[in-house]
Amino acid sequence: MEAIKEKKLTQTSKKAHLETRGKIITFICISIMVIAAASILFFVISKGLxxxxxxxxxxxxxxxxxxxNPSQKDANGNPLVGALPMIIGSFAVTLFAxxxxxxxxxxxxxxxxxxxPKFGKKVLQPVMELLVGIPSVVYGFIGLSVVVPFIRDHISGSGFGIAAATVVLTVMILPTVTSLSVDAIKSVPRHYREASLALGATRFQTIWKVVLRSSRSGILTAIVFGMARAFGEALAVQMVIGNSAVIPTSLFEPASTLTSILTMGMGNxxxxxxxxxxLWSLAMVLLAMSLFFIIVIRFIGRRRKVK
Structure with a gap:
């Protein structure tokens, strides 16, 4: 009996030791993540300010x-560092996309x-996963080779501008928004649909009045998440927008975004x-907008949990 008790005590102490070790490793990993995030915030904000x-x-x-034009100054001796054209360009391509x-x-x-659902699971789901895995430079090269010449030959302008960037960003964020929207719609309980159909509603009415309304918060989260990715996209947009730091008067005129100016000037x-x-100040604006999108997503998710 004593041997059995000692064996149980030994096993219990080993489990407690393993649990303590696991807690320590988890705490170290979390601490590294928190320190890294805080360091990035501090570095970008200090440099931007x-x-x-x-x-x-x-x-x-x-x-x-x-x-x-940071290298030049106006009549009062102030450097020409107006970021409004890039801010407008970033918001324009993000909202349109x-x-x-x-x-x-x-x-x-x-x-x-x-x-x-069967066709979607077998065909569309793999297609969405494939689109998510394509690098952004490939999207930019396709936009440069296909979208820009098409706009130049069939619409107007040089082809570079907000319209071309919008098309490229739309294709880029479409798989992400679709995947999150699928998860949101799947989360609607089945008995909601059954109750609606039992009351005499058609399938279209059930989808429109019940499914979409019940998954509205999740769909909004998906759209905001897609906007966050579009707002921070750099390389693909830089290749097709024209990189002209002026406020565009047309969708088919060259423009610029915060990310395009950053990628062009960071090495010079x-x-x-x-x-x-x-440039660090532009990065700080980008960081602030990313935090804003995160806050919006968390707010929508919190409302969804409350309901």
């Missing part, structure tokens, strides 16, 4: 200015879940100079 604290650039002029990809993704999700500046600090 150097433009306004060290170089004495007005934050209002930075946000509302329309002239972008979301407006196009949203309805397409919702329609595809409804077809994959409600209309033809010296650390600590105004040219470099102003």
């Amino acid at each position: 150097a433009t306004f604290t060290v170089n004495k650039v007005s934050f209002v002029d930075f946000i509302t200015g329309t002239d972008w 979301a407006c196009i990809a949203g309805p397409l993704a919702i329609g595809a999700a409804i077809f994959m879940v409600e209309i033809s 500046t010296v650390m600590g100079t105004l040219d470099n600090n102003i």
Whole structure:
């Protein structure tokens, strides 16, 4: 009996030791993630604020200015670092891509879940996974080889501009929004559909009045998540938007985004100079918008849980 008790005590102590070790490893991993995230936030914010604290650039002029040429100064001696054209360009391509990809993704999700689930699972799901895995540079090269010449030959302008960037971003975020929308629609309880059909509603009425309304929060989360990816996309947009730091008056005129200016200038500046600090300020704006999208997603998810 004593031997059995000692064996049980030994096994219990081993389990407790393993559990303690697992907790320590988990805590270390979480700590590394938190430290890395905090370090990135601190580094980007400190570098971004150097433009306004060290170089004495007005934050209002930075946000509302329309002239972008950090190496030159205006009549008052202030550098031309107006980021408004890039901010407008980033929001324009993001909103247009979301407006196009949203309805397409919702329609595809409804077809994959409600209309033809077998075909959706066997054919459309692998296609979506394939599209997600394609690198952004491939999307940009296809846009440069197909979309830009098509716009130039059949519509107007040089082909570069917000329209071309919108098409490329729409294709890029469509698989992501579709996959998340599929998960949202699948999460609707089956008895909701059965109750609606039992009351005499058609399948279309059930989808429109019951399924979509019940999964509205999840679908909104999917669209916002797609917008967050579109807003932060750099290489594909840079290849097709034209990279002209001016406020566009047409969808078919060259424009620029925050990410395109960053990728073009990051290797051509010296650390600590105004040219470099102003790029960090653009990165800080991008970071702020990413945090905003995360807050919106969490807010929508919280409302969904409450309901």
